[in-house]
Amino acid sequence: MKFTKMQGIGNDYVYVDCTKTELKNASEVAIKVSDRHFGIGSDGLILIKKSDKADFYMEMYNADGSQGKMCGNGIRCVAKYVCDNKLTDKDEFSVETLSGIKILKVRKDDKGLVSLVKVDMGAPILEASEIPVDVNNLKNYSNREDKRVIDETIEVDGKQYKVTCVSMGNPHAIVYIDNTIDIKDFPLEEIGPKFECHPAFPEKVNTEFIQVVDNKNLNMRVWERGSGETLACGTGACASLVATNLNGLCDSNATLHLLGGDLNITWDKEENTIIMQGPATTVFTGEIEV
Numbered sequence: 001m002k003f004t005k006m007q008g009i010g011n012d013y014v015y016v017d018c019t020k021t022e023l024k025n026a027s028e029v030a031i032k033v034s035d036r037h038f039g040i041g042s043d044g045l046i047l048i049k050k051s052d053k054a055d056f057y058m059e060m061y062n063a064d065g066s067q068g069k070m071c072g073n074g075i076r077c078v079a080k081y082v083c084d085n086k087l088t089d090k091d092e093f094s095v096e097t098l099s100g101i102k103i104l105k106v107r108k109d110d111k112g113l114v115s116l117v118k119v120d121m122g123a124p125i126l127e128a129s130e131i132p133v134d135v136n137n138l139k140n141y142s143n144r145e146d147k148r149v150i151d152e153t154i155e156v157d158g159k160q161y162k163v164t165c166v167s168m169g170n171p172h173a174i175v176y177i178d179n180t181i182d183i184k185d186f187p188l189e190e191i192g193p194k195f196e197c198h199p200a201f202p203e204k205v206n207t208e209f210i211q212v213v214d215n216k217n218l219n220m221r222v223w224e225r226g227s228g229e230t231l232a233c234g235t236g237a238c239a240s241l242v243a244t245n246l247n248g249l250c251d252s253n254a255t256l257h258l259l260g261g262d263l264n265i266t267w268d269k270e271e272n273t274i275i276m277q278g279p280a281t282t283v284f285t286g287e288i289e290v
C-alpha cells in the first residue's frame with residue numbers, strides 16, 4: 001500500500017489515495033499503520049476517495065480502527081494532498097464526509113504547494129440528543145427547555161465537573177481547568193478515558209480540557225475517542241470555541257493553542273457556521289505491506 005504520512009499541527013494520519021484503487025479492511029489497516037512501534041505511527045488512517053456529490057470524499061479511522069465522522073486536521077491535509085498531487089487544480093473545492101460536505105480554500109507557497117487551509121466546518125450542533133448526550137446521566141440537568149448541555153454538572157470517577165457539549169459532526173465535551181497550573185501538568189491520561197467511556201456519552205466522546213487565557217486565546221489539551229491523547233483536534237478546537245463563547249468566556253473569534261500548534265477559529269453567527277484556519281504538512285511518503 002502506497003501512503004503519505006501528513007500532519008496538521010501534530011495530529012498525524014496516514015493518507016491513502018483511493019481515487020483509483022480500493023483498500024479492503026480499512027479498520028484493520030488503521031490499527032496496523034497507527035502503531036507507533038510496529039507500524040508507521042499515527043493517530044489513524046484517512047482514505048481519499050471519489051465522491052458523486054462533491055470533489056472528493058474523506059473516510060477517516062481512529063487508531064483503534066473505529067470510524068470517525070469528521071476530522072478537522074485531517075480534512076486540511078486532504079486539501080494539501082489533492083492539490084500537491086495534482087488531483088485537482090482548483091483552489092476552492094468540496095469534500096464529502098460522514099457529517100456532510102465541507103468547503104475548503106487553500107493558500108499556496110511560492111513553490112505552488114499548499115501551506116494554509118481554510119475550512120467551512122458548518123453549523124455546530126447543540127441539542128443533547130443529536131450530539132448525542134444522555135442527559136439522564138448528568139447531575140441535575142437544568143437546560144430542559146432548550147435541550148442544550150451548557151455548563152452542566154457531570155460526575156466522573158467520583159468528582160464533579162462542569163461540562164458543555166457540542167457536536168461538529170462528532171461529539172465533544174468541553175471542560176474548563178484551573179488557569180494557575182501548567183496545562184502540560186494536567187493528568188489527561190488518567191481523566192480522559194473516564195470521560196470517553198462515561199454513560200452520558202452513548203457514542204463515546206472527545207474531551208477538550210480548556211484554559212481561558214483571555215477572550216481571544218484559549219489553551220487546549222484533548223483526549224480523542226478512539227485515539228487517546230493527540231497533539232491537536234480540529235473539530236475539538238471548533239467545539240471549544242463554540243462552548244467557550246456560549247459560556248460568555250471568549251469572543252466569536254479566537255486562537256486555540258494546542259500542544260502541536262495554533263488554530264484560528266471563527267463562529268460566523270450570521271451564517272451560523274464555523275470557519276477553521278490552519279496549516280497542513282507532508283511528513284513523508286512510503287509503501288507498507290498490509
Ligand SMILES: N[C@@H](CCC[C@H](N)C(=O)O)C(=O)O
Binds near residue numbers: 234
Ligand atoms: N483529530 C480529529 C478528530 C478525529 C475523530 C475523533 N477522534 C472522533 O472519533 O470523533 C480532528 O482534527 O477533528
